Amino acid sequence: MIVKNPKFEISAVSKKQYPSKGIPEIVLAGKSNVGKSSFINTLINRKSLARTSSEPGKTRQINFYNIDEKFYFVDLPGYGYSKMSKQEQEKVGKFIEEYLFSRENIAKILLLLDIRHKPNENDKLMYDYIRSTKRPYLIIANKADKIAITKVDEAVQEIRQSLNLSDKEIVLPFSAERKIYSDSVWKNILIGVEKQ
Numbered sequence: 299m300i301v302k303n304p305k306f307e308i309s310a311v312s313k314k315q316y317p318s319k320g321i322p323e324i325v326l327a328g329k330s331n332v333g334k335s336s337f338i339n340t341l342i343n344r345k346s347l348a349r350t351s352s353e354p355g356k357t358r359q360i361n362f363y364n365i366d367e368k369f370y371f372v373d374l375p376g377y378g379y380s381k382m383s384k385q386e387q388e389k390v391g392k393f394i395e396e397y398l399f400s401r402e403n404i405a406k407i408l409l410l411l412d413i414r415h416k417p418n419e420n421d422k423l424m425y426d427y428i429r430s431t432k433r434p435y436l437i438i439a440n441k442a443d444k445i446a447i448t449k450v451d452e453a454v455q456e457i458r459q460s461l462n463l464s465d466k467e468i469v470l471p472f473s474a475e476r477k478i479y480s481d482s483v484w485k486n487i488l489i490g491v492e493k494q
């Protein structure tokens with residue numbers, strides 16, 4: 299898809315701050331530093347609309363990016379960022395849960411994983427949680443530029459096995475750094491937008 303006019307719309311930490319336009323929402327979930335904000339920038343061809351950092355813990359609120367009035371990319375704070383205080387982690391966890399569980403507009407949840415690593419305990423918890431919301435979801439194996447192209451299929455298979463995925467569940471490789479595999483990712487996102 300060619301995005302013409304992506305805009306940051308609002309940061310939210312509670313329901314009353316969510317946008318009220320009623321357009322579908324494509325949500326980015328995953329551990330800190332896995333590349334959720336970079337993913338958005340890469341797909342929409344903007345260098346830094348979503349704020350990114352090599353330090354984990356950059357995104358601290360729920361950020362809504364309006365994509366040509368067609369849908370929102372919703373950038374969530376990452377989990378597993380140990381430098382955040384326990385109290386702060388709990389607070390962030392609660393508003394993420396509230397959003398994921400109550401928001402009617404969610405068209406699809408994208409769980410980002412690092413293609414180089416097996417999902418850890420937190421990733422597994424998030425995966426289970428996403429399933430429990432009964433929303434459509436898609437797993438993205440990001441940072442595919444970090445491994446040899448000949449190893450990509452194998453790495454995807456390992457992720458599938460460690461999450462015990464069925465044939466119906468989709469895992470797509472991606473690289474926010476090099477913008478490879480973006481066609482199939484766009485296709486899958488747009489199916490979600492249209493279905494909502």
Ligand SMILES: Nc1nc2c(ncn2[C@@H]2O[C@H](COP(=O)(O)OP(=O)(O)OP(=O)(O)O)[C@@H](O)[C@H]2O)c(=O)[nH]1
Nearest residue numbers: 331333334335336350351355356357376441474475
């Ligand atoms: N090599 C490589 N680096 C990436 C890729 N995607 C993201 N990065 C890098 O990973 C770091 C973290 O990226 P962010 O997009 O800020 O990660 P995030 O998931 O939004 O992190 P939080 O906001 O802390 O939850 C940055 O230094 C990015 O440049 C990728 O596909 N390949």
Ligand SMILES: [Mg+2]
Nearest residue numbers: 334335356357
């Ligand atoms: Mg971020």
